[in-house]
Amino acid sequence: MYLNYFGLKDNPFSIAPNPAYLYMSPRHKEALAHLTFGLRESGGFVMLTGEVGTGKTTVSRKLLQQLPDNTQVAMILNPTLSALELLATICDELGIEVGERQESLKHYTDAILKKLAENHEKGTNTVLIVDEAQHLLPEVLEQLRLLTNLETNREKLLKVVLIGQPELQQLLKRNELRQLAQRITARYHLLPLTETEVGSYMAHRLEVAGGDRSVFNSSAIAAVFRITGGIPRVINLLCDRALTLSFTIQAPVVRKHVLLAAAKQILGDDVVAQRRSRRFDYLLAGLFVVAIAAGYGLGGLYA
Numbered sequence: 001m002y003l004n005y006f007g008l009k010d011n012p013f014s015i016a017p018n019p020a021y022l023y024m025s026p027r028h029k030e031a032l033a034h035l036t037f038g039l040r041e042s043g044g045f046v047m048l049t050g051e052v053g054t055g056k057t058t059v060s061r062k063l064l065q066q067l068p069d070n071t072q073v074a075m076i077l078n079p080t081l082s083a084l085e086l087l088a089t090i091c092d093e094l095g096i097e098v099g100e101r102q103e104s105l106k107h108y109t110d111a112i113l114k115k116l117a118e119n120h121e122k123g124t125n126t127v128l129i130v131d132e133a134q135h136l137l138p139e140v141l142e143q144l145r146l147l148t149n150l151e152t153n154r155e156k157l158l159k160v161v162l163i164g165q166p167e168l169q170q171l172l173k174r175n176e177l178r179q180l181a182q183r184i185t186a187r188y189h190l191l192p193l194t195e196t197e198v199g200s201y202m203a204h205r206l207e208v209a210g211g212d213r214s215v216f217n218s219s220a221i222a223a224v225f226r227i228t229g230g231i232p233r234v235i236n237l238l239c240d241r242a243l244t245l246s247f248t249i250q251a252p253v254v255r256k257h258v259l260l261a262a263a264k265q266i267l268g269d270d271v272v273a274q275r276r277s278r279r280f281d282y283l284l285a286g287l288f289v290v291a292i293a294a295g296y297g298l299g300g301l302y303a
Contacts, residue, residue: 002247012209013236013243017058019065021208023193023201023232031059031188035161036066038186039127044148044156045183047133047172048163050190053233056163059190060129063161070123076130083143087112090128090147105143113150116157126158133164138176145180192230195222201232202239215243219256227263227275237266 003011012021022028031048038046050056064073074093081089087108091098096111119126128144130136136144150157162168166189172181193201199221203213213221220242228234239254241262246254263272 002243005247006215006243007211008206009210010208011240012205012211013240015233015236017061019058019061021205022055022058022062023197023204025193025197025201027191027193028055028059031056031190032062032066034186034188035059035063038184039067039159039161041155041185044145044158045160045162045180045185047168047184047187048161048190049166049168049187051192051231052165053231054190054192055232056190057131058232060131060161060163064129067127068125071125071127072119074126074128076128077132079130079132079135079140081140082137083140084108086140086143093128094126109143109147112147116147116150120152120157127161128158129161129163131163133162134167134171135164136171138171138174141171141177141180145183148183193225193232193235194230195225198225198228198230198235201235205236214253216254216259217256220254220259223256223259223263227259227267227272229275234266238263241266 003009014021024032035046035048048056048059067073072094074090076086076089076093079086084103084105087105088098088103090096090112091108094112094115096115098108098111116126128147130144144160148156148158148160162184169189171177172184199213202216202221202224206213206215216224216239224235224238228238238259242254242259245258245262249258251258260272
């Protein structure tokens with residue numbers, strides 16, 4: 001709706017995990033480096049965690065682009081499966097034909113292990129990526145660990161990437177999963193963007209879409225961080241709505257009052273008021289500290 005009005009060739013704030021729009025903040029670069037390093041190691045598992053909307057799935061899409069050509073990838077997007085269903089899904093992803101009358105854990109496991117051995121003989125790496133892995137049942141995670149038992153003298157024949165919310169970290173602390181936890185060769189927790197990074201993030205996405213950061217004035221950009229807390233997905237939702245409202249009233253740029261109106265539509269009046277007042281509380285606390293320091297300084301002069 002607003003693309004032509006603001007001179008954009010694409011929607012800069014779509015919530016689809018498009019790697020072309022991935023803003024490589026220092027945290028995202030570290031996350032990608034950890035995943036890449038972990039897949040090169042001899043262990044079977046690497047793990048990426050983070051709060052909802054911090055960009056975990058987008059980082060995984062970037063990882064897929066960087067995998068060598070001799071890599072076969074199985075992607076699990078719905079992990080709320082039983083152990084049998086998980087193995088059946090892996091077979092589907094790897095193109096393994098399994099007879100319908102032989103549905104058992106052993107049959108699926110044998111078929112997958114055979115495929116892993118065949119890929120290794122052909123020089124093909126096999127990678128399994130599980131998104132929303134915090135929903136995996138302990139017995140299903142244990143089944144994944146058993147799949148990584150097939151190995152050469154140098155490496156595992158199956159590498160597993162677990163991507164999930166912070167609850168995944170707690171899940172892996174369970175006593176029955178300690179063997180799996182010990183096989184994680186790289187792990188990284190993705191944090192929200194800082195205030196400086198939020199402005200750079202918005203500028204990056206606007207530039208990829210053919211625009212520039214001048215679409216938002218400086219006070220609006222500052223308000224984006226205060227309201228979203230640096231969560232990329234929330235930033236996208238807020239900025240997209242703010243652009244729509246600005247187009248509706250034919251404003252040349254997105255200003256702070258329009259952004260706040262968009263935030264109230266997306267998050268609600270109470271959430272916006274709470275997040276704006278929290279910054280005011282921080283300001284008062286900062287002024288209080290400064291006042292105390294100044295008081296001690298003046299007291300020292302009189303002493």
